[in-house]
Amino acid sequence: MMKAWPYFVLILTLGIVSCTIYQNTSVVPPLDIPGAEYVEMRMCAPCHRERVELFEGSTHARISAKGMEKEGLGCGICHGPGSLHMENEYEPGLIINPGKDPEICFRCHLDKKAEFRLQYHHPVIEGLVSCSDCHNLHGSEARSWTLTSFSDTNEVCFKCHPEQRGPFVFEHDAMREGCTICHKVHGSVNDKLLIARDSNLCLRCHFQTQTDPNRFWIGDSDHDARLPRGSCFSAACHTAVHGSNFDDHLRY
Amino acid sequence: MKNGLTIIFGFTILSSFGFLLTDLALAEQPPAYFSTSFYGGDIAKSRDDEKFSEDWQLKDDSFIGGLEHLKLRYPLKEGWLLKSEIKTLPGQRNHDLILELSKNDLFYARLHYERFPHYYDNSGGVYQNFATPFFVIPEEPGTDRQNLLLEIGLTLPDLPIFTFSYEKRLRDGEISSLTWGEATEGAVSRMIVPTVKEVNDDVNIIKIGSEYKHDIANIEVEQRWEFTDLESVRTEKNFTNGLPSAADATVVDEKDTYYESSQTTVKIDKTINKKLSLSGGYRYTKVDNDSEQFVKTFRDTGAVNAGSRNWSDPNSDSDVNSHLWNLNLLAKPIKDLTVQGFLRLKNIHRDSVSTWFDRTQVHDITARTNNTTFGEGIRVAYKRIPRIAPYLEAEWQQGDIEIKEKENRTDFFQRDTDSDYDKQTYTIGLSFYPFKRFSGSVQYRKEITKNEYDDDLDTESPTAIVPGGYSAFIDKQDFDTDIYTTRLTAHPTSSVSATFRHEYRAQEIDSKMEGLDRELAHVDMQTFSGSVIFTPISNLFLTSMVMRQNLRVKTRAREDARTPTRAFEGDSTTFVNTAIFALNEKTEFSADYQVSLTGNHDESVTNYAPDPIGLPLEHDYTMQALTLGVKHKIRKNMTLWSKYSLYDYDESHIADIDDYTDHLFAVGGEVRFR
Numbered sequence: 001m002m003k004a005w006p007y008f009v010l011i012l013t014l015g016i017v018s019c020t021i022y023q024n025t026s027v028v029p030p031l032d033i034p035g036a037e038y039v040e041m042r043m044c045a046p047c048h049r050e051r052v053e054l055f056e057g058s059t060h061a062r063i064s065a066k067g068m069e070k071e072g073l074g075c076g077i078c079h080g081p082g083s084l085h086m087e088n089e090y091e092p093g094l095i096i097n098p099g100k101d102p103e104i105c106f107r108c109h110l111d112k113k114a115e116f117r118l119q120y121h122h123p124v125i126e127g128l129v130s131c132s133d134c135h136n137l138h139g140s141e142a143r144s145w146t147l148t149s150f151s152d153t154n155e156v157c158f159k160c161h162p163e164q165r166g167p168f169v170f171e172h173d174a175m176r177e178g179c180t181i182c183h184k185v186h187g188s189v190n191d192k193l194l195i196a197r198d199s200n201l202c203l204r205c206h207f208q209t210q211t212d213p214n215r216f217w218i219g220d221s222d223h224d225a226r227l228p229r230g231s232c233f234s235a236a237c238h239t240a241v242h243g244s245n246f247d248d249h250l251r252y
Numbered sequence: 253m254k255n256g257l258t259i260i261f262g263f264t265i266l267s268s269f270g271f272l273l274t275d276l277a278l279a280e281q282p283p284a285y286f287s288t289s290f291y292g293g294d295i296a297k298s299r300d301d302e303k304f305s306e307d308w309q310l311k312d313d314s315f316i317g318g319l320e321h322l323k324l325r326y327p328l329k330e331g332w333l334l335k336s337e338i339k340t341l342p343g344q345r346n347h348d349l350i351l352e353l354s355k356n357d358l359f360y361a362r363l364h365y366e367r368f369p370h371y372y373d374n375s376g377g378v379y380q381n382f383a384t385p386f387f388v389i390p391e392e393p394g395t396d397r398q399n400l401l402l403e404i405g406l407t408l409p410d411l412p413i414f415t416f417s418y419e420k421r422l423r424d425g426e427i428s429s430l431t432w433g434e435a436t437e438g439a440v441s442r443m444i445v446p447t448v449k450e451v452n453d454d455v456n457i458i459k460i461g462s463e464y465k466h467d468i469a470n471i472e473v474e475q476r477w478e479f480t481d482l483e484s485v486r487t488e489k490n491f492t493n494g495l496p497s498a499a500d501a502t503v504v505d506e507k508d509t510y511y512e513s514s515q516t517t518v519k520i521d522k523t524i525n526k527k528l529s530l531s532g533g534y535r536y537t538k539v540d541n542d543s544e545q546f547v548k549t550f551r552d553t554g555a556v557n558a559g560s561r562n563w564s565d566p567n568s569d570s571d572v573n574s575h576l577w578n579l580n581l582l583a584k585p586i587k588d589l590t591v592q593g594f595l596r597l598k599n600i601h602r603d604s605v606s607t608w609f610d611r612t613q614v615h616d617i618t619a620r621t622n623n624t625t626f627g628e629g630i631r632v633a634y635k636r637i638p639r640i641a642p643y644l645e646a647e648w649q650q651g652d653i654e655i656k657e658k659e660n661r662t663d664f665f666q667r668d669t670d671s672d673y674d675k676q677t678y679t680i681g682l683s684f685y686p687f688k689r690f691s692g693s694v695q696y697r698k699e700i701t702k703n704e705y706d707d708d709l710d711t712e713s714p715t716a717i718v719p720g721g722y723s724a725f726i727d728k729q730d731f732d733t734d735i736y737t738t739r740l741t742a743h744p745t746s747s748v749s750a751t752f753r754h755e756y757r758a759q760e761i762d763s764k765m766e767g768l769d770r771e772l773a774h775v776d777m778q779t780f781s782g783s784v785i786f787t788p789i790s791n792l793f794l795t796s797m798v799m800r801q802n803l804r805v806k807t808r809a810r811e812d813a814r815t816p817t818r819a820f821e822g823d824s825t826t827f828v829n830t831a832i833f834a835l836n837e838k839t840e841f842s843a844d845y846q847v848s849l850t851g852n853h854d855e856s857v858t859n860y861a862p863d864p865i866g867l868p869l870e871h872d873y874t875m876q877a878l879t880l881g882v883k884h885k886i887r888k889n890m891t892l893w894s895k896y897s898l899y900d901y902d903e904s905h906i907a908d909i910d911d912y913t914d915h916l917f918a919v920g921g922e923v924r925f926r
Contacts (some may be wrong), residue, residue, distance in 0.1 A: 014380045030598040057592055057631075062643050063683045063693055066588060066635040073685075090325065092924075094286065108739065110753050110781035114799030114826035117848050119307055119875055119901075126309040128346075128368045142770050150383075150517065150535050150578060152598075157701065160421075162455055163482050163509075167570040169604040169619045170657075176673070177701065177731065189803075189850045191428075193773065196820035203807040204761050204773035205729060219725060234444055236432030236488050239505070245543050245568035245606050246615070248657065248665075252505055252547055 006050035026083065033094060041074035043086060048075075054138045078104055099132040115187030122186065122193075133159075153178040157185075168243025172250060174205065175242060202232040284325050291920025292317035293895075300901075302392055303910040305371035307875060315343030320920065328395040331356035345369050345396065345524040357409045364401040369394050372428035375909050376446030388909065389446045395425030412464035421455040452483040467473055469522040472533075476515040483508050502550050502562055506897060509543035534577040539572040545608075568606030575579045575599050588636035594629035595648075616660040641683040649675040668709040676700040679735075699733040707766070728764040733757065749785040754778075773807045791834040799826045824850045838885040847876040871903040871911075889924040 039063075045052040055061055055075075064073050076082060078098045085095040098104040102124050106113035116125050123129050131137070134156050157179045158165040166175075174181055182201060185192045190197040206218055217225040226235060233241040240250045295312040318341040332355050339348040339758045348365045354360035372393035375751035403417040426448040433445040461474040488503040514537070545566045549557035556562055581593040604619040629647040642856055655669040681695035705727055734757070741751045759775040783797035803822040826848040833841045851872050877900070883893040897916040903909075 056590065062633065062641065062681060064635075065636065065639060065641040065683055065685055068685055071685075071688075092323070092325075104516075110751060110754075110783055110797055111755060111779045111799055111801070113797065113828065114781060114848075115801075117826050117846055117875075118824055118850075119848065119873065123309045123370070128309060128370070150533065150576060162421075162480055163380035163484065164449070167539060167572050167602055167604070169568055169570060169617060171621070173671075173703070180531055184803075189824050190431075192492045195803070196822065198820055200805045200807050200820040204775065204805065205726070205763060207763070207771050207773065207807045208765050209768040209771060209808075215553075222550065236503075239431075239486070245604075246563075246566060246571075246608050246617070248659075251515060252545065252761070 003237050033084060033096070033242065036084040036094065038069065038072045038081045039083050039086060042071045044075050044082065047089070051138045058138055060137065060154035080104075096138065099130055102131050105131050112186050115184075118189055119172070120188045120191055120193055124186075138201040164242040166243050167212045168240075169245045170248045170250060171243045172241060199227050202238075206232075253861070286322075286326070286926075287922065288322040289320040289920060290318065291320055291893075291895075291918045291923035293916055294919025296915040296917075298914065299908070299912045300375075300910050301912070302371070302374045303901060304374040304899060304912045304914050305392075305394070307901060308877075309369075309371055310916075311344060311369070311371065316341075316916060316918060317920070318342050318344075331358075355409060359407060360403075362401070362403040362407045365399070365897075367396070367398045369396050369425075371585040372426075373910065374428060374446065374448075376428070376430050376444070383478045389428075389448065391426055391448050393426040393428040393448050395423050395427060395451065398422040412462045413461075415459070415460045415461045417765045418459075419455075419457040419459075421453065421457075423451060423453040426450050429485070429486065433488050434659040447487055450483075450485040450492075454481045456480070460791050472517075472519040474517045474571050475513075476513075476517070478513045478515075480512075481508075491888075495646075498852055504546070504548045504550065506546040506548075507543065509541065510546070511539055513537060513539040527584045530580070531581040531582075532577070534578075535576040537574040537576075539570070539573070539574075541568075541570040541572070542903065543568045562611050564609040564611070566606075568604065570602060570604040572600060572602045574601075588634060590631075590633045590635075592629075592631040594627070596627040597630075598625045598627075599623070608842035613661050618656075618658050620656045621653060623653045625649055639685040643679075643681050645677070645679040647675075647677040649673075651675075657840065662710070665712045666709060667707070670706040670708055672704045672706075674700075674702045689743040690741070692738070694739075695735075695737045697733075697735040697737075697818035699731070699735070701731040703729045706727075725765060727766050728762075730762040732762070747787040750783070751784045756778055771808045774804070776802075776804045778802045778808075793832040794830070796825070799824075801825075822891070826850060842879075842881040842883070844879040844881075845876070847874065849874050871910075873901060873903040875901045890921065892921040896917045 041052055041055070052075075052085060060077065063077065067076075069076070072081070078096070080096040082095060085091070088094060096104055102113075102116075115121065117118055124131065154165075154175065164175075164179075179185065183191055184190075184195050188194060194201060208218060210217060214224075215222045216227060226237065232238045238250045240247065244250045244252060246252060271675065278360040293316040295310065295316055301312055310316065318339075320339060320341070322336070322338040324334070326336075328334055333353070335350070335352040335354075337348070337350040338915065339346070344369060346369070347365070349363070349365045349740050351363045368449045372395075374391055374393055375388040398420075399422075400420040401417065402419075403415065405416075406414040429447050429449050430444050431447040432443060433447070435442045435445045456479045457476065458478075459474060459476045461472065463472045464470065472899040484507045488504040488505070500545045502532065504676040515535065516537075517533060519531065519533035521662070523529045545568075546565065547561050547563045547566075549561045551557050564656070572706075575597070576598045579595040583591045583593075585591065600621070600623040602619075602621040602623075604617075606615075606617045606619075607617050627647065627649040629645070631643070631645045631678070633643040651673045653669075653671045653673070654669070655671070657668075658664070658666045676699070678698045679695065681693060683691070683693040685691045703726075705725070707725065707727075707843060710725075736754075736756045738754045739751070740753075741749070743749045755778070757775075761775075762770055763773070764770045779799065779801045781797065781799040783795065788794070801824050804819055805822075806819040826846070828846045831843045835841065849872075876898060879895060879897040881893060881895040883891055885891045895916070895918045899912070899914040901912050902911060
């Protein structure tokens with residue numbers, strides 16, 4: 001803690017120096033564009049035709065209401081007021097680019113802003129990954145696992161995690177339900193972004209009615225001594241939990 | 253290859269600077285633009301370095317800072333444009349480079365290279381009642397990622413656009429993990445220890461494409477090839493009193509997978525009139541996957557241990573052929589009513605063989621899968637009603653999977669399974685703006701998945717426990733998920749804005765196994781979040797948000813007295829607060845404080861009472877960060893700033909294995925030119 005004192009002193013000094021030139025001013029809230037006004041979506045179309053057309057089928061189009069675009073419910077939802085950008089298209093800083101600043105997404109997706117601050121999270125706040133790396137924000141493929149898409153469930157995850165893609169000789173059916181059936185992908189209190197850290201994760205699907213008071217059966221195998229000792233995959237038993245090329249019980 | 257990429261990157265940065273210095277001064281055209289920001293700093297650290305690195309993705313034993321961003325937009329001759337963005341933080345091994353050169357109606361070229369590390373902690377949690385902080389491995393796990401993209405496009409007028417791209421993705425390093433192994437403290441032993449998995453991924457993607465916009469229809473064709481080589485080594489070894497034990501056997505699990513895939517995509521879209529558009533396409537994918545996997549057990553002498561965990565000649569080969577057809581319709585039958593319809597058909601056929609020798613016998617396995625899925629969907633949105641925008645969506649998928657598996661060995665097995673699945677998703681929602689300073693949205697989503705597994709043939713002999721024989725075999729399994737979302741935003745005055753969001757997600761998993769009762773599991777997650785933005789005076793900006801998340805994973809085991817598990821609870825509370833105060837037009841102070849707390853340990857640890865032999869747990873923790881900053885504008889285009897950050901992590905375990913307190917101080921600046 002002692003090492004911090006010089007820094008405090010420097011900040012304080014800078015503050016005092018600044019006080020000597022005090023005058024009234026206005027703070028610009030983050031993500032605002034001073035002097036700009038919201039514009040209708042059709043005004044964006046001449047330069048961004050494809051984006052405007054795709055937007056109609058996107059998830060975000062749901063919150064756009066008729067006649068409300070000038071109140072920020074068109075392209076301005078994410079890009080801010082665009083009037084100055086239209087007048088000076090090359091001038092930087094006159095339009096917001098959410099692909100580079102997740103804070104604009106967090107204005108509505110408050111829960112994600114907080115989840116990225118849990119101890120296990122994708123490094124979005126750190127600037128190593130952006131929202132647009134996984135979500136196509138304009139088109140229907142914002143939900144790449146829907147019928148509008150050529151991409152299947154999970155493909156967006158396999159881009160960075162190819163080891164889990166397979167194909168495998170023995171597949172785990174859970175992969176068909178999507179990665180999110182086990183992983184809380186934005187942020188989690190559990191390592192590997194898991195929904196649960198212990199064997200409850202697997203027992204959601206693999207628990208069976210017990211027929212012997214002294215044992216804990218899963219399939220025809222007694223797991224009584226194994227289950228308390230860890231989750232099914234961390235105990236080096238079913239380590240090939242995404243799929244295996246050699247072992248039908250996904251042990252290796 | 254990695255050194256080569258680094259050299260290319262360094263050379264390009266130098267070239268860019270050289271270009272800037274010579275040509276920027278000559279530039280007179282208004283659109284030219286250049287900005288850069290830079291900073292330098294240091295971290296004063298204490299206690300767990302690796303945990304700090306994992307939480308904040310910063311390495312605290314190296315220089316913090318460098319060129320945060322350099323952005324250039326520079327028109328060359330008529331129609332030629334150069335754009336560049338550079339970030340280089342050498343001490344953090346974090347670099348990003350984008351270079352774009354384009355000429356109107358001729359071509360564009362784009363180069364994007366990025367490199368960044370990903371750090372992991374080297375402890376595996378703590379065991380209940382273990383006091384000493386032994387549960388740490390000596391490694392400093394982390395991976396190094398490098399991505400390179402080179403894209404060239406030919407954009408001649410009235411001709412199809414042709415594109416070529418090459419992409420390389422590399423990942424190299426160690427990921428932290430948990431594994432089986434004895435962890436001993438005094439006379440007490442536990443059976444899960446931390447370890448690392450070494451990974452080395454090399455992905456190469458080549459794409460050529462063409463896009464032709466014609467009066468009849470727009471046509472897009474793309475051919476994609478991918479060559480991927482994945483290597484990983486995972487080690488299981490024992491610990492004694494906090495140190496890896498050399499006296500016991502070590503299991504090494506080494507995988508090497510190589511696959512090639514080719515993918516052909518054709519997309520056509522046609523706007524028939526103002527009320528009707530159609531689009532559709534076809535994708536053919538072929539994958540050839542070859543892999544080897546060696547599992548070896550070594551004694552402390554280095555000799556191979558006897559037993560089944562010693563594999564020889566392990567090879568597998570999977571061939572996949574996939575066909576996908578897709579048809580979309582967008583119709584506007586009446587004003588402000590949008591109707592979308594979707595049809596999708598996909599067939600995947602996979603043939604696999606694998607063989608390996610376990611020192612006793614040879615395993616020869618064949619597996620074949622044929623998966624056909626048909627999907628239909630509809631979305632309706634109506635925007636005629638003033639200030640209200642309702643929508644409705646429904647999607648259905650029906651699938652059939654035939655699986656044939658066979659192993660030839662002494663106690664061979666053969667299984668033929670015919671499984672069907674049916675997925676349904678329904679979403680209904682409403683966005684509303686009842687008066688000027690208030691808006692909101694509500695949504696209800698229902699997801700239903702029904703799986704049926706028809707066990708046509710299973711040679712594994714039935715037992716008294718599971719008549720079907722196959723361990724963990726499931727006859728029927730249904731997933732039923734309800735998601736309720738509410739969002740309200742209010743601007744009661746021009747200086748106050750508040751947003752509230754609530755999401756409740758309830759999932760029930762209903763499983764039925766042959767000859768046994770049905771069993772239910774539940775995953776419930778409730779998330780409350782809210783934020784307030786307040787500008788009480790013109791030079792003060794305040795914002796505060798909070799999220800409370802309650803997560804429960806309950807299985808039938810909770811009510812079963814014989815079973816050793818209880819429900820998992822993963823609750824968390826997070827606050828994020830920011831204040832910005834502008835002292836004058838030139839000077840601005842800012843403060844940011846965030847804290848995240850969890851409280852799942854005390855409940856989850858009872859899973860293992862009275863004999864706490866179980867999984868090492870995350871402890872309840874408080875993770876917080878405070879950042880104080882000051883920014884001063886020296887000139888209109890030049891700003892200097894200074895920042896101090898305090899990072900603190902504190903967990904409830906008495907040994908404080910993962911605790912840290914780190915201080916970051918940095919100074920930086922930003923310069924813009926036009």
